[in-house]
Amino acid sequence: MQDAVLAVGTRKGLFLGRRRGGTWELDGPHFRAQAVYSVGIDTRGAAPRVLAGGDSAHWGPSVFHSDDLGATWEEPRRQPVKYPKDTGTSLERVWQLQPAGAEAPGVVYAGTEPGGLFRSADGGETFELMRSLWDHPTREKWEPGGGGLAVHTVVTDPRGAGSVTVAVSAGGVYRTVDGGANWAPSNAGVQVVFQPDRYPEFGQCVHKVARDAVDPDRLYLQNHWGVYRSDDAGATWTDIGAGLPSDFGFAVAAHPSRGGTAYLFPITADADRVPAENRCRVYRTSDAGATWEPLASGLPQGDHYGTVLRDALCTDDADPAGVYFGNRNGEVFASADEGESWTQLAAHLPDVLCVRAAAL
Numbered sequence: 584m585q586d587a588v589l590a591v592g593t594r595k596g597l598f599l600g601r602r603r604g605g606t607w608e609l610d611g612p613h614f615r616a617q618a619v620y621s622v623g624i625d626t627r628g629a630a631p632r633v634l635a636g637g638d639s640a641h642w643g644p645s646v647f648h649s650d651d652l653g654a655t656w657e658e659p660r661r662q663p664v665k666y667p668k669d670t671g672t673s674l675e676r677v678w679q680l681q682p683a684g685a686e687a688p689g690v691v692y693a694g695t696e697p698g699g700l701f702r703s704a705d706g707g708e709t710f711e712l713m714r715s716l717w718d719h720p721t722r723e724k725w726e727p728g729g730g731g732l733a734v735h736t737v738v739t740d741p742r743g744a745g746s747v748t749v750a751v752s753a754g755g756v757y758r759t760v761d762g763g764a765n766w767a768p769s770n771a772g773v774q775v776v777f778q779p780d781r782y783p784e785f786g787q788c789v790h791k792v793a794r795d796a797v798d799p800d801r802l803y804l805q806n807h808w809g810v811y812r813s814d815d816a817g818a819t820w821t822d823i824g825a826g827l828p829s830d831f832g833f834a835v836a837a838h839p840s841r842g843g844t845a846y847l848f849p850i851t852a853d854a855d856r857v858p859a860e861n862r863c864r865v866y867r868t869s870d871a872g873a874t875w876e877p878l879a880s881g882l883p884q885g886d887h888y889g890t891v892l893r894d895a896l897c898t899d900d901a902d903p904a905g906v907y908f909g910n911r912n913g914e915v916f917a918s919a920d921e922g923e924s925w926t927q928l929a930a931h932l933p934d935v936l937c938v939r940a941a942a943l
Contacts, residue, residue, distance in 0.1 A: 614637045725753065732751075789805075808830060843869060890911045895938045899940040
């Protein structure tokens, strides 16, 4: 079994787990009393870099990084993510820290509230606002979702650095194919249940997007009501929610190497945000959403009320793949066999906001 690192961002600090020889050790909290809404693990360098978006009630939001798996942390001398003065706004929160792939060495993206996308070319030490998205003519019409107005998902493309897909709550999916010079809404087929126009060009309350491991044009999307798949890089979307106990939820994650395979954690409803049917179950598709199967071996079997948020479900890049999730009960679960069986790694942590993992 491969060694792995697990980062768990909570409302009161960051916890780091290490798996050595099949045994997990968890330490923390790092950044005590800070809400950690975003974590990235960059494995492209000689040593893994852990990036954390901390949110101090006193000092405000910042981005920290560690190149020794949390033994020490560095914060840039100047605020790493900062809105230019002419935007008339200031950073409220870093919702997403997403290292690009091998196609863009050193590049890390930061999605922020209020609805901005930043790009770093130095591994996450300094960031620059991508003005083309900020200045998009539709941005002023974006409305905040329940968690605020944020760029919360960044999906890069292994075929080239110019293609990036983002999700905005509640602006929908946007895509660039020219490195950010231009952005276009990519929401055809995604429903907005709370508007008179059910299928607008933009304004969808997208909760999460993940890219298929084998077919880069295939994307999976968990919406505010609705689970979708795109086979054309987001140009059009098809509903694949049949067979799920609920098509409401926050998280979706793709298998790191097996095509057509993705994971969800269904939630009862937008007005009743608990696990569907009050059961702690991850659902997996192995045929790109044609069918779904519940995965619950080793998970709590009685009534359960731990909600999994949009960034609190992930996979690593091991073989077989690891799958991980944390919930608002402060529980963290891991599977080393692609979801077939689960082990509880932690309980009674603060509210889990995000989970990221990587094989070492």
